Amino acid sequence: MGKLIEHQIIAKFYGCKADLMDSESLLNTVIQAINISGMHLCGSPQVTTIDDDEYGGVSILALITESHVALHTWPKFGHTWVDIATCGSGIPEKGLDVIRQFLMANNEKIEYNSIDNVSLSSK
Numbered sequence: 001m002g003k004l005i006e007h008q009i010i011a012k013f014y015g016c017k018a019d020l021m022d023s024e025s026l027l028n029t030v031i032q033a034i035n036i037s038g039m040h041l042c043g044s045p046q047v048t049t050i051d052d053d054e055y056g057g058v059s060i061l062a063l064i065t066e067s068h069v070a071l072h073t074w075p076k077f078g079h080t081w082v083d084i085a086t087c088g089s090g091i092p093e094k095g096l097d098v099i100r101q102f103l104m105a106n107n108e109k110i111e112y113n114s115i116d117n118v119s120l121s122s123k
Contacts, residue, residue: 004087004115005087005088005089005115006085006086006087006113006114006115007084007085007086007087007090007092007112007113007114008083008084008085008086008092008112008113008114009082009083009084009085009092009093009096009110009111009112009113010081010082010083010110010111010113011081011082011083011084011096011099011100011108011109011110011111012079012080012081012082012108012109012110013079013080013081013082013100013103013105013107013108014078014079014105014106014107014108014109015078015105015106015107016073016078016079016080016103016104016105016106017103017104017105017106018102018103018104019075020057020058020073020074020075020078020080021049021051021056021057021058021073021075022058023047023049023058023060025102026047026058026060026071026073026102027045027047027060029098029099029102030045030060030062030069030071030099031045031062032098033069033084033094033095033096033098033099034062034064034069034095036094036095036098037084037086037090037091037092037093037094037095038088038089038090038091038094039064039065039066039069039086039088039090039092039095040064040065040066040088041062041063041064041065042063042064042065043063045060045061045062045063046059046060046061046062047059047060048060053076054076055074055076056075056076057072057073057074057075057076058071058072058073059071059072059073060072064086065088066085066086066087066088066090067085067086067087067088068083068084068085069082069083069084069085069095070082070083071083071099078105078106080099080103080105082096082099084096096110
């Protein structure tokens with residue numbers, strides 16, 4: 001029987017001052033967030049840029065050994081949403097701080113979901 005630690009952070013940032021169409025800087029920030037959190041990137045993150053005046057933005061999906069990090073921007077509205085999920089021993093709050101510093105948002109709404117030491121039994 002093993003133990004599972006689950007952490008998920010869903011963060012919404014409003015009034016971001018960073019360039020929300022700068023996919024290279026956003027990707028570098030996500031990778032830095034993964035590394036500083038003690039999580040482990042699996043392969044290359046998927047980066048999609050939609051150049052549309054109404055709903056365009058950048059979406060990044062990074063699969064990590066422990067689960068995923070997803071980031072979506074809406075430059076027209078100055079919004080960015082981030083989802084960090086991990087079942088490992090990483091500290092996603094450290095990664096969120098890296099993203100927060102990069103975005104320079106006026107406001108944020110953060111939701112934490114954490115369950116420590118869920119017992120697992122094999123069948």
